[in-house]
Amino acid sequence: xxxxxxxxxRFALFILFQVFILNEVPPLHQFIIPYIYFLYILWxxxxxxxxxxxxxxxxxxxxxDYFTGSAGLHAAPCVLIAYLRPFLLNLLxxxxxxxxxxxxxxxxSMGWAPYSLYVALLTFIHHFLLVLIxxxxxxxxxxxxGKVAATTAVSLLLIFITEMLFFRKAKFRTNKA
Amino acid sequence: MKNIFLFIQRNFNFLxxxxxxxxxxxxxxxSSKTHxxxxxEMAEESTGKFNKQYNNxxxxxxxxxxxQQLVEENARLRNLLPSNFQSPDSSTxxxxxxxxxxxxxxxxxxxxxxxxxxxxxxxxxxxxxxIERGSLQGVKKGMAVMGSTGIVGVVVAVSENNAKVMSxxxxxxxxxxxxxxxxxxxxxxxxxxxxxxxxxxxxxxSSKVNKGDTVLTSTYSANFPSHLMVGTVYSVVADASxxxxxxxxxxxxxFFALQYVYLVxxxxxxxxxxxxxSTEKNP
Numbered sequence: 001x002x003x004x005x006x007x008x009x010r011f012a013l014f015i016l017f018q019v020f021i022l023n024e025v026p027p028l029h030q031f032i033i034p035y036i037y038f039l040y041i042l043w044x045x046x047x048x049x050x051x052x053x054x055x056x057x058x059x060x061x062x063x064x065d066y067f068t069g070s071a072g073l074h075a076a077p078c079v080l081i082a083y084l085r086p087f088l089l090n091l092l093x094x095x096x097x098x099x100x101x102x103x104x105x106x107x108x109s110m111g112w113a114p115y116s117l118y119v120a121l122l123t124f125i126h127h128f129l130l131v132l133i134x135x136x137x138x139x140x141x142x143x144x145x146g147k148v149a150a151t152t153a154v155s156l157l158l159i160f161i162t163e164m165l166f167f168r169k170a171k172f173r174t175n176k177a
Numbered sequence: 178m179k180n181i182f183l184f185i186q187r188n189f190n191f192l193x194x195x196x197x198x199x200x201x202x203x204x205x206x207x208s209s210k211t212h213x214x215x216x217x218e219m220a221e222e223s224t225g226k227f228n229k230q231y232n233n234x235x236x237x238x239x240x241x242x243x244x245q246q247l248v249e250e251n252a253r254l255r256n257l258l259p260s261n262f263q264s265p266d267s268s269t270x271x272x273x274x275x276x277x278x279x280x281x282x283x284x285x286x287x288x289x290x291x292x293x294x295x296x297x298x299x300x301x302x303x304x305x306x307x308i309e310r311g312s313l314q315g316v317k318k319g320m321a322v323m324g325s326t327g328i329v330g331v332v333v334a335v336s337e338n339n340a341k342v343m344s345x346x347x348x349x350x351x352x353x354x355x356x357x358x359x360x361x362x363x364x365x366x367x368x369x370x371x372x373x374x375x376x377x378x379x380x381x382x383s384s385k386v387n388k389g390d391t392v393l394t395s396t397y398s399a400n401f402p403s404h405l406m407v408g409t410v411y412s413v414v415a416d417a418s419x420x421x422x423x424x425x426x427x428x429x430x431x432f433f434a435l436q437y438v439y440l441v442x443x444x445x446x447x448x449x450x451x452x453x454x455s456t457e458k459n460p
Contacts (some may be wrong), residue, residue: 029280050190058197072205083194094324133205136215 003045003103008037014040019067022158031062034153037064037074038126041082042119042170050086057082077129081122085171106168120133120152120161127151287402288442290315292322294435296341299372304346306330308438311338319450321400321441327429328352328394328405329438344374346352346432354407355395359384362395365407365426372432374411377424384422386413392426399449400440 018037025034041057048056061075064086068074092114104108105118127148135144185192205212232353236243268291296307310316312335322329322342330350334341343350346367354377355362363379366435396403402405408426443449 032230040394049191054190054193054197058200061201065204070205071208072211073203073205075204076201079194079197079201111182133212 007044010040010043011063015060015063015067018064020053029150032139032157035127035130035151035155036162038078038081038123039159039162041078042086042122043104043106044085046089046102053082053085054079061106073134074130076133077085077126080129081126084125085122088118088121104168108168120156123155123159124148124152127155180187180243192427198351213449277375286444288315288444290342290440290442292316292434292438292440293438294438297344297432297435299346299432302342302348302369304372304432305333306342306344306364306435306438308342308440309338309339310440311336313337315439315442316340317442318444319397319400321402322438323401323405323441324430324435324438326406326431328369328401329430329432329435331400342438343434345430351454352401352407353398354392356380356384356410357384357391358386358394360395363424365392373428375408375428377410378421379425380413380422380424382420382422384408385426386422392424399446399453400441400443402443417434 014037018035021035022036027033040060041053044053044056057078059131060076061078062071064074065071093110103116107115109115110118131144131151141175186352202216206216207213227459282293282390289311292308292310294306296305298304298306305320306329308316316332316335318332318335320331320332328345330342330344330347331352333343345352345365348367348369350365350367352365353362361380361384363377366376366378367421368376380386388410392407394401394403394405396408406429408429410424411427412425414423414425
């Protein structure tokens with residue numbers, strides 16, 4: 001299965017999973033909203049064009065927005081993490097080996113610690129911006145941070161489970177593609 | 178031009194990021210009422226800040242004009258002050274002297290007119306008080322003037338809207354007064370020394386005067402009604418060479434703080450003066 005088709009399938013699956021399963025979960029607590037859809041952006045290949053990454057993220061976010069009926073709400077944080085992703089990856093991976101030998105970010109390709117940091121940071125940033133533009137104010141800042149932290153924690157838990165369930169084989173880059 | 182393209186090329190990703198974020202915000206703005214309100218409010222707030230700053234500067238340049246306007250406004254408002262429109266006091270208060278009776282019943286003898294004090298001297302030997310009430314408002318020469326705590330003087334000159342009152346603090350002021358205790362009458366004068374004290378002369382040594390005795394106007398006066406407060410005895414001086422006391426009287430009226438006085442019109446004043454000044458035709 002080529003990368004393109006695989007990513008298109010992922011696109012659809014992430015959206016559908018987020019919209020029809022996670023968004024249907026009855027609210028457990030005011031702090032907790034399970035989000036996992038943005039993992040799609042984190043999983044996109046290393047060698048993708050940065051501008052293409054932005055456009056794909058925008059399209060991904062806006063698709064989710066049209067499902068939830070709030071155009072632009074999820075697209076903005078998606079574009080933000082898509083913009084920040086290359087910088088973070090540059091910092092976290094050993095430049096000379098990984099990017100050239102692996103296709104996409106994963107535990108295997110980056111190692112536990114860098115991958116966890118990568119996911120956690122981008123998740124936090126995503127939720128920070130999401131909650132901010134949802135509320136349009138910090139309000140009680142402790143409450144705001146609590147909400148962001150709790151949502152991040154739930155997301156990280158979901159991502160962890162996902163990583164365990166769908167163990168991606170770290171693909172080496174081949175010369176033929 | 179080339180530099181612009183270079184710049185765009187170099188920052189292509191960042192510009193793309195910015196544009197996409199802006200598109201997100203615009204979409205959000207269009208789809209959600211809450212966000213629309215928030216963003217328009219934010220825009221108004223920031224433009225408002227600039228407008229305010231700009232206005233401050235403009236305000237500075239128009240300060241002179243504003244001052245001029247304020248001065249004119251002040252002048253206009255000052256002209257509207259109620260104190261500028263003080264109409265001449267023409268109210269009257271009537272006192273019916275119940276002692277004066279005839280077969281038809283009671284007849285009016287005294288009329289009291291309130292008046293505002295607009296001038297007062299204390300420090301001279303001959304002191305006068307000016308009041309804001311004149312002939313047009315019923316003031317006549319010879320009317321008695323009293324305050325709320327004691328008599329004040331006698332009207333000596335009248336113009337249309339003002340009158341001049343000879344204060345008790347006048348070297349030639351002379352008012353008939355008596356002791357409340359035994360009705361022995363004397364005459365109130367002023368020695369020109371202290372505005373708080375008057376002199377009561379011609380009280381016979383037979384009357385037992387004490388410090389603090391009340392002095393009232395006597396029944397003999399043509400302009401003053403009887404039994405008006407004059408003052409209280411402050412000290413008693415027995416003149417060894419005569420049969421009379423000379424009493425120092427503390428004035429009932431505080432001449433230092435005279436605001437309103439009452440003019441007393443005696444309806445029988447002219448007649449009384451006439452009869453008192455007439456010479457006997459058939460001696």
